[in-house]
Amino acid sequence: MAKTATPAATAEGKKAAAPSKDHDVETVPLVAAFLCYFNFAILLTFGRIRDFFGWWSGYSRYKGSGKDRRPGVADMFIAWENFYTNRIYHRVQDVFNRPVASAPGARIDVIKRISTDGNKSMTWTNETQSCTNLGSYNYLGFADDWMGTCAGMVLPHVQTHTVCSNSPSAEFGTTPIHAELEKIVAEFVGKEDAIVYNMGYGTNSASIPALMGPGTLVLSDALNHTSIVNGVRASGATVSVFKHNSAKHLEVMLRTKIAAGQPRTHRPWKKIFVIVEGIYSMEGEICKLRPIVDVAKKYKAYIYVDEAHSIGALGATGRGICEYAAVDPSEIDILMGTFTKSFGGMGGYIAASKDIIAMLKHTSSGHLMGTSLAPVVAAQVLAAFKVIMGRDGTTIGATKLKALRDNSNFLRQGLMDIGMVTLGQFDSPVIPVMLYSISKIAEFNRQCLARNMAVVTVGFPATPLLLGRVRFCVSAAHTRADLEAALANLAQVAKICHIRFQKHAFG
Structure with a gap:
């Protein structure tokens, strides 16, 4: 894929350099597909083994989960839903549904949570963490000003x-x-x-x-x-x-x-x-x-x-x-x-x-x-x-629109330069990056939070099994310094999580 020299290149040049990425299952890198299936195979195998021994021994922390204890009443959940929630989702639920304690501006305060039962449940603390917000739909930055x-x-x-x-x-x-x-x-x-x-x-x-x-x-x-x-x-x-x-x-x-x-x-x-x-x-x-x-x-x-x-x-x-x-x-x-x-x-x-x-x-x-x-x-x-529309007597609206467009293109080009697989086109404030595997989804999110970045990651069943991703949402309120710092941190996270599939077969 051709690239412009720097993130600051003109929008016209960048648009020509970045055709839309296909995102069908057939386009998933073979290494990513293998690792994704391998991860799920391990989770399914050991999950079923633990369920069997839990049933055999009569002891399991998920015993009775999803079951209706009233005689003659059908269970609310089907077996697969119950298994997926207990054995797969609970392992990564700390990266989803994060509570916040501030306006969804360019920076956002994320409430810290802890778990004392292996992620089966999450408890809110009284502490917050100030993060660069790359997940909210604050496109024109009205949450900031x-x-x-x-x-x-x-x-x-x-x-x-x-x-x-x-x-x-x-x-x-x-x-x-x-x-x-x-x-x-x-x-x-x-x-x-x-x-x-x-x-x-x-x-x-x-x-x-x-x-x-x-x-x-x-x-x-x-x-x-x-x-x-x-x-x-x-x-x-x-x-x-x-x-x-x-x-x-x-x-x-x-x-x-x-x-x-x-x-x-x-x-x-x-x-x-x-x-x-x-x-x-x-x-x-x-x-x-x-x-x-x-x-x-x-x-x-x-x-x-x-x-x-x-x-x-x-x-x-x-x-x-x-x-x-x-x-x-x-x-x-x-x-x-x-x-x-x-x-x-x-x-x-x-x-x-x-x-x-x-x-x-x-x-x-x-x-x-x-x-x-x-x-x-x-x-x-x-x-x-x-x-x-400028009916407030200012040019704030026009400035916001230009800032959103510039910020979106700057971040997208930066992600491409890192080697991440990005979907969509320039000028779009929504920038999905492919992570593929559920293990990468969880680790990417945790590594970002450790670097004070709040991101939204999405995986199965919200997406097809092989098409897990992180979705960055850009705001006009982001400063160039915000985005440069984010890109520097994301380069580190991409290396740790092995998601630079545009540069390396193994990410």
Whole structure:
């Protein structure tokens, strides 16, 4: 793989030097695959042996774990789930679910935990550890400068509306701040209207069933988020999965499914949707939107784009994948996004035509039955939009967007120079690095924490068995000194954990 000379090289040169890495099982280095399977074989073998002797002797610290002691009541957990939790997950659970005691800024205070029973349980201590935060979705750094950028526009709403609306949007949950937020969202993304929800995950899972149903064909990217998958399942629509980011395979699937028609009856589909994401959160890959839109338009399919990680992070003015890919928002039927990544808040939105939004307000369960977005959070998101758009009278928003882009590219190039296998493209603030083996996942996380770096590692069953990884999330609030220090430490950790697979066959 060609590389630029230094992390400070131009973005254009770096983009040309770093094509997207494939991340199928077939691309896993043979040494990494062997070690991964070998690790699991050891864990499975000795775990089963210990379970047998525990059963035979009548003594085991996991005796009765997962069993329901009431006569005639089925066990809650299946045998494999119980075994995996007891014999595998407990060995590494110290690197997951770390509690924190501060705002998720460029630095974060991690609460120290101890275990006195071999990691079966973790006990919080009263001590914290200040770490460089490389795991939170604080893309534009509002968690760091909130008092200076947003507090003045947010705090008055705490006194006016308190913290919770105590009602769904369809009842008494809509305030002027919600209406203003929906208006500015629609304006920002270039659509006629918008609707906001109290949860990003729920935005997809509650909106998709209202938009799709039996007789609908959904073409879903193979790496779409779980919220999309569960939303489509709940809708009753027929789902076909196309190869990740492949407009060519999408066209093959569309042509085949349209020709075949609905299952059993072979009647024409009532409507067809193509669903993709702006940035894929576990891969750091940016959607190839232009060719996908062209294919969808050719076959008269609606286009649904999830911008959870791309809105406020991609594009010269932060307007997401449409701006970044030079696709007019009018070509996209439905734009979805969340407020948890770039806006320092929570919740999500759907932006579309006035007719579609009106329909969602009459049929979407998230709007009709879910408590509305807290007014104070709506005020925070609105304030963030104003900063990003420069309506606060400053250039803070533009500075944040540039800093995020520069920091993302600097860290990605640095990781590549170390020799780590990185996924995704330049300009993405999500940078996954492949670790493969569960033993490397645990040791990498522990070594990073020992060097005051807080990172998020992910493994099976959240990823396929061979595709464990660490996911770095970059922030505009990171300084160049933060990232240089992080790269120096990561170079040491990569050497210890043997994950420099771009330079050495054995890592």
